Amino acid sequence: MSLLLLILAYLALLFALGLWGEGRGRLRSPWVYTLSLGVYATAWTFYGSVGRATQDGVGFLPIYLGPTLGLLLWPFWLKLLRLAKRHRLTSWPDFLSARYGNDRLLGSLAALLLILGLLPYLALQLKAISQSFIYLQGSTGGPQPQPLEDVALYTALALALFTVLFGTRRLDPLERHPGLVLAVAFESLIKLLAFLVVAVFVLWKVFQLELSLPWETERLAPSLEAQFNWSMLILLSMLAFFFLPRQFYVMVVENEQEEHLRQAAWAFPLYLLLINLPVLPLSLAGLGLLPGLNPDLFVLALPLHLGSYELALLAFLGGFSAATAMVVVEALALSILISNTLLSPLVLRSPLQDPGQILLNLRRVTVVVLLILAYLYFRFSPEASLVQMGLVSFVAAAQLAPAGLLGLFWKEAGRLGVMLGMLAGYALWAYGLFLPGLWPEVFPGFASWFPGLDPVAQTAFLSLGANLALAVLGSYAFAKSKEEARQAQVFVLEQAPPAYQADWERVRPVLGRFLEAGVLEELARSPEGLEKAEALLAGVLGPASARLLMASVAQEAPRVEEVVEAVEAYRSLKELDQLKDEFIATVSHELRTPLTAIRSFAELLHMRPGMPEEERREFLRLLVEESQRLSRLVNRVLDLAELQAGPGLKREPLDLASLAQEALKLSAPLLAERGLGVETRLEPAILEGDHDRLLQLLLNLLSNAARHAKSRVWVRTYCEGGKSRLEVEDDGPGVPPEMREAIFESFRKLGKGGTGLGLAICRRIAQAHGGRLWVEGEEGARFILEVERGTDTHRGG
Amino acid sequence: MKLRSLFLFALGLLLFSYPLLYLPPGGLAQAVYLFAAWGLLIVLNRGLPSRGNEEEPR
Amino acid sequence: MARILIVEDEASIRLPLEYILRQEGHQVAWAESGEEGLRLAERLQPELVLLDLMLPGLDGFEVLQQLKARQKPPRVLILSARGREVERAKGLALGAEAYLVKPFGLEEMLAEVRRLLE
Known part of the structure; x- marks a missing residue:
């Protein structure tokens, strides 16, 4: 009975802590963040690792070495944090659907497969709670209790309640839940302390009573197979650490500052190291003192055997906290996943009154249903070790890695490719691990293919390999939609997300009223065409009207024509x-x-x-x-x-060549001061215009070139196709393509120095002459002025 | 920063895989080796505190 | 005396502030962007932050919000080139303690600093 009381008291403490932390939303330190990542270490770590260590020595360690390696790459994961914050991503399926062209299908698919894949993992936690409870109650090896007497069922329900209370109180767009995170961090601390204290006690007793232990453990054999199993498990857990829903939740969604990840990158591996220290000593002690017992129970059995019921209770509490933290966070992460990717599109499309409240309620129901499903899985699946059950889920979660990692760092990754890869990966996973776990007689898995290899390592290798290969090949093979290409830029290059999405065929006639045909073609080809169009329109209509126009065009409203008239x-x-x-x-x-x-x-x-x-x-x-x-x-x-x-512009016949000479003479001191050489090729290029204004334009361009050139400036004048042209080129850093329009706006500076008005003035002058001024050039900047060619005979006033 | 982290990653990969199989017989030797390598990586990843500018006048 | 952080990208504005505050005996650090400012605030735990609103990168209001979201939020004195009521109200609503419009006088600024550090 005292055990039940302990459970109740512990849960009450968690509730209190959650409530307290919820009120103090700002109680966020990097340490709370680091500890909350500890939700990675579940009952599997607490009980399962000791079990595993009895069989193959250090074989339990890859699960923790993987995340350590993955976190060494922390600067790369910062990108994920930034993207998630900017795009309000709450899970990997969210990420995938946004990254691959806002594709709901891909996100839903990933979500469904994740849910299926993670059930065994949730079941594992319930199994650990149930197993440890039964053992402490003293009925070892007896039949399983009736469901209504099974503490695992009640625990599952209590945890569902906890998750509902702290995870689904309100619909927060950022999905942050400070109370819950605090509780999880606290549980991480409890399980670490409990584990360490129990191990110290056991070792102390062993030495005190001078018990003999087998001071040797299984070693990893120097065979190719062992090497393969070992490496695959490291890789697998590295991926799982970043792709499990609960890890995304605590690491990305609940991240407040990037600095916190920087700290967690070393502090969390340290946590993992500490929590793994007791594993081998406990497994050795168990083998020596309790031969024949299920090694998954050593952590509980050893203190009992050595005469301390209190420490056995502490051990139980540690395992209980490990299991509950995982269940709560995973259930919450999955319910957010389900409601965001699967339910919200349906709810928002339906004519219901209060979609926010409905979503919240649906999320609550989801949590309960998930935990009941997990309970059923645990009751009706055949016996399997804790570690085995967890690894099945690891392989499932890792199937998102090719799509996710390619999506983060490779611009060419395409939706169809990664979808095919994911489907293939999951099919192989189901055949190799999931189905054999449920019906071993019917589905043999890949065990017979390479008998020396661990089935998990083998399936991980095959499924991830196929997944990655198809994703890469498919990305090359299938054409990408415009939307996909744009999202690829937004995610991989972290460009600002475009404000509009629209079909060019519909927009073209409208924009055609305001912009030249040539400009329009160029815009249609550019990924941020609509943004640029708005910038250009803003020059024509003013920013507000441009926005209004673009918004109405882009939102597929049928009233485009009306808006245009009105505008x-x-x-x-x-x-x-x-x-x-x-x-x-x-x-x-x-x-x-x-x-x-x-x-x-x-x-x-x-x-x-x-x-x-x-x-x-x-x-x-x-x-x-x-x-x-x-x-x-x-x-x-x-x-x-x-x-x-406006007025006051003179119109007199001029030659750009002689203007250029004049300007060069005036700028000579400036150019000499910077030690710049000047090369000229001045052919006659006549026009009609205002001498002083054009001279001002040239001087501005020259001083601009002088500011940016490394060693040389070129000035050319010539005629081409009925136009007179002048070019001023420098060998400086040049202007990046996305800035080539912006630099002509008032107060847009490309760096320090200059007032930010010079080029705006130049462009005004060019426009006042009915001409154009723009910049091009791959290396260095080439400014080109183009004006209608004047004739010698014509004399304007 | 990114280069350093890639270097550490490669180092970690090496430490955690290759030499393991060629240690003297005995599982405990392997465990001691792994924990030592692990600790080394943690220390290296922690690195030095970032440099500030609070005492430079301009 | 107090630890003060200046977040301002224009060196010519920062410099006199820094000089006079140091003369008053404060410990002064500065940052040129919002991100850098937040980083320094994390590390130095300043009592007072002088914050420009027009910063490269992270917007000043965003920086203000994040500063105020910290466990021990510093006092914040906004230095803005935009004197409009809306901006002032927004700054104060986000938790800033005081708001100075450029161009401000150094005495005026020092008086605010003294008031905020009391």
């Missing part, structure tokens, strides 16, 4: 006002920065008259510098405002 009527009135407001807001912000600096430096000099001469001079120098920056800015703003006002 066109509206824009002439509203646009100008809005543009002006925005410009003024930006300008005033840009002016405040040098102004703040100037004021501060001046006040500093004023307030501290006795400051050392050296410091005073430095501050004065900075003050002058900031004043110059401010006046530069003011001049530019005035220029731009003047240009925007």
Whole structure:
């Protein structure tokens, strides 16, 4: 009876801790995070490892060496944390469906297979609780209790209640549950302490009573088969550690700061090392003192045998905490998985009143159903060791790894490929492990293929190999949709997620009203075409209208034409006002920065008259510098405002070649100061325009080139196809393709220096002449001005 | 940072697999070796605390 | 005296702040981006953070939220080039203790700092 009381008291303590932690949502330290990762070590570790160690010595260790290796790669996993945060991903299937083109089918498939694959693992925990409870009650080897008398059933229900209370209280978009995490971290501490204390006690007794133990254990044979089994298990557990739903949950969803993972990367392996220290001593002691007993029970039996019921209770508590933490977190992770990938699309599509509440209730039901299913699996599956049951689930979870890892780091990975791979992997897993676990007589698995190999290692190798091979081949073989290609960029290159998704065929006619055909074609080919289109439209319509237009186009609303009409009527009135407001807001912000600096430096000099001469001079120098920056800015703003006002542009026949010579002469001191060589090829290129403005444009381009060039600047003028062109090229770092439009916007800077207005002014000048100005070039930047060619005979006013 | 972690990973892979089978006979020797290698990796992965700039004037 | 962290990407604004605060006897650290600021705040546990809102990378409001989400949140004095009421209200609602609009005077800033450190 005291055992039942202990269980109840422990559960009550957990509930209290959960409640307390829930109130203190911010009680997050890297240590709580590290300990919560300890949910990896389950009843399997607590009881099963000792059992396994009796058979093949260090053979229990790969399960913990794998995660250690995986965490050595922590800088790479930071990417997963960032992506999950940005895209609100709550599980690997979530990740997969988002990464592979927002494909529900892939996510649902992964979710279903995970649920099936993880049932044995949940069952394992219940089995461990039941087994240890029965053993402590003293009825060893007796028949299984009736379901209604089975403590495992009640535990399952209590844990379901716990999960429902702390995991499904509200629908949090981030799915964070601080109370639950705190409870899990606490359980990790309990199981570690219990394990260590029991081991110390047993060893102390052994030495005190001078009992003899077989101080030797099985060793790993130096055979190829053993090497294969060993390596496969390390690989398998490395993958499982990152792909089990509960691990994703504690590691990624509950992660608050990236720094925490950095710490956990060494602290968690340390936890694993500590919790594995007692395994071998306990297995040796068990073999020596209790031959013939089920070795999975050594942890409980040894303290009893050595005369301490209290320590046996402590051991029970350790195993119980290991099992309950796992069950709670896994059930929660799976229920989130089920509701997000399988249920929410259905609920959101149905005309129900309060979808949020319904989802929450469905999630609660899911938790209960899952735990009942796990209980049934445990009751009706044949006898198997704890480790064996867990490994079956490891192989299942690892099947997500090819799709997940390729999706994280390989842009070419495609949806059909990874789906095929996953299906093949799961088929092989089912044939090799899952079905043989349920009906060994009917399904022999792969055991007869290579008799020397461990069935788990063998199946893991075959299924993961097939999975990966199909994923890679399939990615090359099948064409990818536009959506997939875009998501690949968003995930692999971590570009900002595009705001729109739309069909170009529908958008094209609408955008055609505002943009040139050539520009449109270019946009249609680019993965962020719609974003760029909005940027361009914003130049035409102003940002708000552009947004409105794009949003209505992209949302597949049938009223596209109406919106266009409305916008066109509206824009002439509203646009100008809005543009002006925005410009003024930006300008005033840009002016405040040098102004703040100037004021501060001046006040500093004023307030501290006795400051050392050296410091005073430095501050004065900075003050002058900031004043110059401010006046530069003011001049530019005035220029731009003047240009925007429109009139006042002269039209006279000019030659770009002679303009270029003039500009080069004026810029010579600047270019010489930077030690830059200039190469020119100036052919006559006539046009009609404003001499001063065009000269200003050229000077701006030259000073820009001087700022970025390494050693050389090229200036060319020529005619091409009825247009006059001028090019200014440098051998600097160049402009990345995604910045090539942005640099012409006001206050967009590519780095420090410059006011951020120069190129905006240049472009205005070009546009005022009916021409274009753009940048290209692979190495270095090449700015090209193109203006309608003038004729010698024509003289405009 | 990434290079360092890849290097540690390769080192870990090596330590955990190859030499294991060629230790002197006895499972305990293997266990002692593994725990030692494990501890070494943890220490290496912890590394040095990151460098700050709190005392540099500008 | 107190540990103060300045998160501001413009060196010309940062420099005088840093100088005068050091003269007042404080320990001063600085960061040029939101991410760096959060990292330093984690390590140095400053009592006060002077925070610019327009930062490269992580937005100032985001930094503010994360600072305030910490176990022992520092006091935060916002230095913003945007004086609009909305921004001020948002900053204060997110838990900032005070809000200065650029260009501010050093005396004004020092007075706020003294008030916040009391």
